[in-house]
Amino acid sequence: MPSLFHPYDLGPVHLKNRIVMPPMTRTRTSEGDLPTDGDVPNDLMATYYGQRASAGLIVTEATDVDQSSHGYARTPGIHSEAQMQGWRLVTDDVHRYGGTIFLQLWHVGRMAHSSVLPNGQAPVGVTAQRAEGSSVFAHGPDGRLGYMPTETPRPLRTDEVSAMVRTFAKAAANAKQVGFDGVELHAANGYLFEQFMNSVLNTRTDRYGGGRVEDRTRFLLEVVDAVVAEFGPGRVGVRLSPFGTYGSMPADPLTEETFLYVAEQLGRRGVAYIHLLYELTPDGNMETAEFKPRHLDPALLARARAMFPGAFIWCGGFTDRERAQAALDTGLVDLIAFGRPYIANPDLAERLKHGWPLAEADRSTYYTRHGEAGYTDFPAYLLGSAARDAGSAHLVDIRSA
Structure with a gap:
């Protein structure tokens, strides 16, 4: 059986281990000089991601493909020149320390509030x-x-959905230009792609309507085609959360049909991986959401694996080496994503490998504070001979050790 610490070839991308740092929104962007700049990645974010470069793969926080997709304050974009320059700081720092990094692209759809949208416009959605x-x-x-209730969305016109495909393609091109190794499409957690794929929510009657699986997945698959054309096969991943209800998503009796169809279609398109997420609780917000201990039925996952030749990443609830290795040992997944443990443990891969203790972060610093507190001020843990003799630990920067 492969070890968590064995390398893995993700298509043309070589990963030094099978540990993934998944997307985690941290709201540490800067304001751009111009209104059109949007929220901009900065030096602090470059330090944060660079500190965690020993992960086999880093997937960034969710990133807006244009101004209309900006549903949460202080989340970065990839549509302005200022944002691209900011992300270049990040990719340079990660690559300087031997890391691999994909940019997660999203459009929140109806999960938005007019106060953070251009000119106070209404959110857009499938309906x-x-x-x-x-x-x-x-x-x-x-x-x-603060946390505001979502507002009533305006349904996207058919021509706007088609135009959004080009918007994602442009965002992917921008990501490639600033040095990302690939991109991940956020098709989970009740955001725009999942809004289209849900057969209960999607009551449209156009070619993106929910009557047939081919139609309700058309938007996602058109974007996949466009983004793969920009980045190339093996450098695009897709995140899915089958049976999830976060974002007030209605229970969908056709979830299994949709999941298997999407897995097959993604495999045909040269997608590098499917990133599977535990279910999040349906109530609350980013600060209060919790993972439920729910996995996909192994038989269903095995069927999807037979249809999809790429890798499967499993995310949600992994906090220790033993559970992660047990998941790999099933043979159903290839890579394991550790979310919250990466907040306080920039050298998580080394800590897991050597059995070093894990630090814990103050949850109040997860999202809504500026600055390095609870963000870049967690030291790496390196146990040296002097520390062993003294029965204590040295705290150093693992990147330069």
């Missing part, structure tokens, strides 16, 4: 159905940032 009970990080009536 006009609001995500009842969900909230996003946005500006309140007094201008302060």
Whole structure:
């Protein structure tokens, strides 16, 4: 059986181990000089990702493909020159320390609030159905940032959906230009792609409508084709959360049919991996959401694996080496993503390999604070001979050790 620490060839991309740092929104962007700049990646973010370059693969926080996809405050984009320059700082730092990094691309769809959208416009979605009970990080009536209820979306016209395919392609081209090794499409957690794929929510009657699986997955697959054309086979991943209800997604009786169809179609298109996520609780927001201990039925995952020749990444709830290795030992997945453990453990791969203790982060610093506190101020752990003799630990920067 492969070890968590064995290398893995993800298509043309060589990974030094099978540990993935998955997307985690951290709201540490800077404001651009111009309104069109959007929220901009910065030196602090470059340090954060560079510190974690010993992961086999880093997938960045979700990144807006244009201004209309900006549903949460302080999340970065890849559509302005200022944002591209900021992301170049990140890719340079990760590559300087021997890391591999993909950019996650998203459009939030109806999971948005007008206070963070251009000119206070309404969110857009597959239909006009609001995500009842969900909230996003946005500006309140007094201008302060906090969690605001999502607003009623405007349904995208058919021509706008087609135009959005080109928007994703341009975002992928921008990502390639600034040095990313690949991109991941965020088709999970109740955001725009999943809004289209859900047969209950998608009541459209056009060619992107929900009546047939071919139609409700058309938007995602058209974007996949466009992005693979920009980046090439083996450098595009897709994140899915079958049976998930986060983002007020209605239970879908056709989830299994949709998942298997998408897996087969992604395999035909040269997609590098499918990134599978545990279910998130349907209530609350980024700060209160929790992972439920739910996996896909192994028989269903085995069927998907037979249809999809690329890799499977499993994310959600992994906090130790033993459970991660047990998941690899099933033969159903190839890579394991550790989310929250990466917040306080920049050298997580080394800690897991050597059995070093894991630090824990203060949850209040996850999202809504600026600065390095709870972000880049966690030291790496390296146990040296002097520390062993003294019965204590040296805290150093693992990147230069």
